[in-house]
Amino acid sequence: MARTRQKQSKDRHQEILEAAARVITDRGLAETRISDIAERCGVSPGLILYYFESKDRLLVEALTYANDQFYLRLSRELRRISSAREQLDRLIELSVPGLLPEYERLDEWALWIEIWVRALRDPAMAKEREALDRRWRQSIADIIREGRQAGEFPQGVDADDLGQQIGAMIDGMAIQVMMNDTAFSPQRMREVCRDVAAKLIGFSLEPASA
Amino acid sequence: MARTRQKQSKDRHQEILEAAARVITDRGLAETRISDIAERCGVSPGLILYYFESKDRLLVEALTYANDQFYLRLSRELRRISSAREQLDRLIELSVPGLLPEYERLDEWALWIEIWVRALRDPAMAKEREALDRRWRQSIADIIREGRQAGEFPQGVDADDLGQQIGAMIDGMAIQVMMNDTAFSPQRMREVCRDVAAKLIGFSLEPASA
DNA sequence: CCTGACTTTGAATCACCAGTCAACTCGAAC
DNA sequence: GTTCGAGTTGACTGGTGATTCAAAGTCAGG
Numbered sequence: 001m002a003r004t005r006q007k008q009s010k011d012r013h014q015e016i017l018e019a020a021a022r023v024i025t026d027r028g029l030a031e032t033r034i035s036d037i038a039e040r041c042g043v044s045p046g047l048i049l050y051y052f053e054s055k056d057r058l059l060v061e062a063l064t065y066a067n068d069q070f071y072l073r074l075s076r077e078l079r080r081i082s083s084a085r086e087q088l089d090r091l092i093e094l095s096v097p098g099l100l101p102e103y104e105r106l107d108e109w110a111l112w113i114e115i116w117v118r119a120l121r122d123p124a125m126a127k128e129r130e131a132l133d134r135r136w137r138q139s140i141a142d143i144i145r146e147g148r149q150a151g152e153f154p155q156g157v158d159a160d161d162l163g164q165q166i167g168a169m170i171d172g173m174a175i176q177v178m179m180n181d182t183a184f185s186p187q188r189m190r191e192v193c194r195d196v197a198a199k200l201i202g203f204s205l206e207p208a209s210a
Numbered sequence: 211m212a213r214t215r216q217k218q219s220k221d222r223h224q225e226i227l228e229a230a231a232r233v234i235t236d237r238g239l240a241e242t243r244i245s246d247i248a249e250r251c252g253v254s255p256g257l258i259l260y261y262f263e264s265k266d267r268l269l270v271e272a273l274t275y276a277n278d279q280f281y282l283r284l285s286r287e288l289r290r291i292s293s294a295r296e297q298l299d300r301l302i303e304l305s306v307p308g309l310l311p312e313y314e315r316l317d318e319w320a321l322w323i324e325i326w327v328r329a330l331r332d333p334a335m336a337k338e339r340e341a342l343d344r345r346w347r348q349s350i351a352d353i354i355r356e357g358r359q360a361g362e363f364p365q366g367v368d369a370d371d372l373g374q375q376i377g378a379m380i381d382g383m384a385i386q387v388m389m390n391d392t393a394f395s396p397q398r399m400r401e402v403c404r405d406v407a408a409k410l411i412g413f414s415l416e417p418a419s420a
Numbered sequence: 421c422c423t424g425a426c427t428t429t430g431a432a433t434c435a436c437c438a439g440t441c442a443a444c445t446c447g448a449a450c
Numbered sequence: 451g452t453t454c455g456a457g458t459t460g461a462c463t464g465g466t467g468a469t470t471c472a473a474a475g476t477c478a479g480g
Contacts, residue, residue: 012427028331030240033467044429049469113326119389120320121238130390164386164394165406171385172378179329180340184374196375199409222457244438254459259439261457 013051015041020062025107029059029114056122063115064128070108071135078139084147085203091143092193095170097178099186109178112171137163144201154202166197223261225251230272235317239269239324266332273325274338280318281345288349294357295413301353302403305380307388309396319388322381347373354411364412376407 019040023032034055038045052058074094081087093099097109119129141163147153156162170193176184198205229250233242244265248255262268284304291297303309307319329339351373357363366372380403386394408415 028327030327031331034469035467045468046430046470047428050427055468110330113323113330116323116385116389117238117240117327120323121241126389130393133386133390134393161402165379165383165402168382168386169375169379170382172380172382173375175326175381176343176374176378179326179336180343183340183344192371192375196410200406243436255438256440256460257458265438 012047014065016048016051016058017062017065020058021066021111024059024062024114025066025110028110029118032059057124060118060122060125060128063111063118063125064132066111067108067115067132071132071139074139078143084143084150084152087143087146088140088197089194091139092170092190092197095174096186096189096193097174098181099190107178109174113175113178133167137167139163140166147201152203156202157200162200165200166193169193169196222257224275226258226261226268227272227275230268231276231321234269234272234324235276235320238320239328242269267334270328270332270335270338273321273328273335274342276321277318277325277342281342281349284349288353294353294360294362297353297356298350298407299404301349302380302400302407305384306396306399306403307384308391309400317388319384323385323388343377347377349373350376357411362413366412367410372410375410376403379403379406 016037020032020037023036023040027036034048035045037058038048041048048058049055052061074091077090077094078087081090097107115125115129115132119126137160141159144153144159144162148155148159173184173189173193177186177189194205226247230242230247233246233250237246244258245255247268248258251258258268259265262271284301287300287304288297291300307317325335325339325342329336347370351369354363354369354372358365358369383394383399383403387396387399404415
């Protein structure tokens with residue numbers, strides 16, 4: 001059946017993307033060879049280029065794919081939480097590098113930095129990056145809007161602006177944590193992020209929960 | 211004279227570092243060839259490796275060198291300003307990518323991202339990065355301490371913690387601005403940074419100056 | 421069983437580039 | 451003016467890795 005073939009082909013496609021993301025995480029974009037990806041899939045190097053036009057395109061797709069996965073997981077989780085406060089907490093938790101080892105997931109942040117570098121010079125990557133980033137900031141802004149509607153958060157600064165500010169803060173701190181485990185621990189990042197987010201949005205943390 | 215030789219040699223050393231930083235800014239670390247650097251210096255490729263043990267060491271030194279230059283410029287400027295408020299403003303101005311074209315300087319931030327990527331896997335780079343970053347956050351914390359001593363800023367959160375928070379915010383926003391000129395302009399970043407910094411430190415901006 | 425399209429292989433090609441090296445230049449010291 | 455050695459050149463080497471390709475394998479449908 002054409003269907004079977006198509007499905008098989010699609011699986012392989014995805015399999016390669018996953019392997020690529022994994023290799024990039026482990027070795028870095030610069031040290032990623034097609035043969036590494038092939039090895040990880042248990043196939044020959046030639047096959048990689050049978051499924052992808054070029055190494056470059058594959059890499060961009062892989063970076064995008066990995067970030068998509070993260071986003072899907074994030075929004076699936078948030079959908080289950082009703083309180084905006086708790087949504088925000090969870091979003092922060094999921095965004096702190098290395099805080100939740102149970103996930104055994106790729107280091108999303110290492111991939112983000114690779115995306116940034118590449119986006120500086122590769123227009124295709126730049127475009128993808130913008131979409132990914134917009135979506136991410138949107139999630140934050142949506143939580144704030146919901147929280148306001150529910151009366152959990154006060155009115156105030158434009159929600160999209162806050163999304164941008166809180167997003168920037170998370171990005172900046174994630175870099176520190178990722179680079180420099182000792183001076184700035186994941187736990188500390190979580191605390192500070194909650195704190196600053198509260199201050200920016202304008203609600204106060206219960207003294208007990210700090 | 212030995213002196214002359216030594217000086218000449220030192221100039222060449224620095225000349226190569228500058229050329230390297232320039233090439234990295236233009237083409238990105240991944241696309242930087244020894245021959246590009248040589249060409250920029252107007253010398254032959256062989257000479258580059260006469261002065262530097264290997265390409266890798268040269269690149270790390272060049273990234274460090276460029277950041278040093280930025281820091282020196284920054285602290286030279288800040289030393290001339292007595293008001294902490296104005297020091298903070300100036301620090302923000304100098305940190306916003308592309309805000310002050312008159313400098314015609316390298317894009318420091320593009321280099322920072324390269325530093326981050328490399329620091330993820332190269333211990334030598336990681337060490338340099340940490341020192342550079344510490345110094346940078348220190349500058350912010352020092353401004354806050356001075357401002358408090360002078361009564362310009364209220365007492366409050368630990369100055370080093372604030373340095374970390376404000377530093378992270380600047381990092382995060384700089385990334386956005388650098389990547390995405392349209393959605394977040396340098397001017398806007400300056401405003402937002404001042405705003406958020408004021409909120410975090412706990413002073414209020416005069417309505418007139420906004 | 422055959423056939424033909426899709427998948428997979430791995431050897432061959434091709435370009436590129438870091439690093440080496442033998443030779444050359446040239447100013448300084450004597 | 452001769453020697454010395456740092457500075458400089460650019461051709462060469464060696465290795466690497468993306469991409470190509472012809473051949474082989476697989477499998478669904480007839």
